Amino acid sequence: MSGIYLHIPFCRRACHYCDFHFSTSFKTYDGVVESILKELEHWSAAWHAPIQTIYFGGGTPSTLTKEDLGKILSVIREKFEVEPAAEITLEANPEDIHPSLLQAWKELGVNRLSMGVQSFFEDELLWMNRNHSAEKSKTSVKQAQDAGFENITIDLMYGLPVSSSTRWQENVESAIALNVPHLSAYALTVEERTALYHQIKKGELREPSEEEAHDQFIFLRRALLNAGFEHYEISNFAKPGWRSVHNGNYWNGVPYLGIGPGAHGYDGDVRRMNIANNAQYVNLIKREESWFETELLSVQDRFNELTMTHLRKAEGISLEEVQVRFGDDYKKHLMESAQSAIDKGWLEWKGDRLTLTEDGIFFADGITVDLMEA
Ligand code: SF4
Structure with missing residues (x-):
């Protein structure tokens, strides 16, 4: 049993708090997709464990065209032994979602959607520099449900200096009302190399308060437990039977391949970290030079x-x-x-x-x- 994580390192806009590996320039898009296909082929020869989960993360995987998503999934199915009931997750920005794309994802075998909703307040989304509206998040979840996606998870973010306990409670209630079976919630953290860090350093914003974040988290936990969710991992809540298989395997040390710039993988002995630079990833794979570092775990x-x-x-x-x-x-x-x-x-x-x-x-x-x- 194993999994494949694919890192799609493109975003239409840079969220102010984010320090993941991504680029808002799509100049290397074609090269990255081509290199991802080559990387999959490269590792497939030596990867014999059946694939139970495939996870498209990022970045913003919903920036992939349906043709490119189809090519990647075809190569995976051709070169690896994918279990018939494999969980195939795609992280999607609500802004990218529309009925015809949902239909295409479904036909390609995607069976779990992860949506970065973050907040249901427009000013909070603007403050984060997200590129979707609160209304669009609600519409997108509804469209996904209408398209037959049952396994939907949404992300929320708490501890925002521009929010309040009352607003957070409204956010949690709006999330529960969407009737999705899984929810992840993350505290805002201030990472160096982000716009948020510089705004706080310049005194334009106050730091997130740990006390507020704590109270908001406790409210969230109790509200979700009351609504029938299990709190199965610190940041993750699921209705019975809807836990994330991919993340569960990751926490249990199940091997997974990490594909794409900035992706990490683990084969049971060795951790592998791909170079977190799109152009260099493309060039190194083209020149057949090493594009990753490894670490043997003691x-x-x-x-x-x-x-x-x-x-x-x-x-x-x-x-x-x-x-x-x-x-x-x-x-x-x-x-x-x-x-x-x-x-x-x-x-x-x-x-x-x-x-x-x-x-x-x-x-x-x-x-x-x-x-x-x-
Ligand atoms: S969409 Fe996700 S990966 Fe992209 S900048 Fe925002 S938080 Fe980061």
């Missing part, structure tokens, strides 16, 4: 990665799994290093599983660092 790296990914899940970290995979010393380390967060009420044991409490969810990053083996 036992300690794997333990730390398990800690980081499993603690984020509702099921938490299984002590038995740690003992079987890493031995008694790591089991002892985990039990001892968890104690201080347990004493603060941030972690608890549920049987043999170490899980975050509701209070601990917001401190997960710091707790993870404490649990890691230095």
Whole structure:
């Protein structure tokens, strides 16, 4: 079992908070698509695990023409063993969505849509520099549902300095009213190299408040639990049966190929990072020179990665799994290093599983660092 992640590194506009790898210039578009096809062919010879999930992320994958999306999926189906019921996700900007494109995606086998809604307030979307309106998000979700897409997830962003608790509550209510089975929510973070960072540095904007973000997150969690969602990973909520298979596999250490500029992959032993530069990616693949770096994960790296990914899940970290995979010393380390967060009420044991409490969810990053083996 394995997956394929494809990074489509183009966006029509740069969101002010974003530090993902993308370009708003489409000059390299044809070259990137061609190189993605070559990269798929390159890795297919040595990749024998059946493909359970295909995920188009970015960037903005809905900038792909339906012809290019079709070419990529054809090569994947021709060169890899794709399971008949594979989950095929496409991240889509609401602005790109219209009924004929939805129909084309459906015919190509896309069966899960991820929409970057972020907010239902026009001024917040403008502030983020998103290129869609709140109304368009609602229409796009409805059009996708009418086109027969059941498996839809939307992204929301909380902790915006220009928002308020009342507005956030309205956002959450609007999201629930869309009747989608999955929702991801991310706190606004200020990353260097973003317009947001520079606005804050110049004093034009206040920094996001951690306290507000915390309160908004707790409101979201409780509202979604009441609406029948499971909180199955820190940033992810799903109705029963609608969890993301691709992300679930990623958190469980299932191997996946990372294709495209800036993509990361993992084959079970080695992590591979593609060059995050569109022109260089195209040129290196054309010249058949190496376009990626690799990192062989040590036992300690794997333990730390398990800690980081499993603690984020509702099921938490299984002590038995740690003992079987890493031995008694790591089991002892985990039990001892968890104690201080347990004493603060941030972690608890549920049987043999170490899980975050509701209070601990917001401190997960710091707790993870404490649990890691230095
Ligand atoms: S659409 Fe997504 S990837 Fe593109 S700039 Fe906005 S947040 Fe970043």
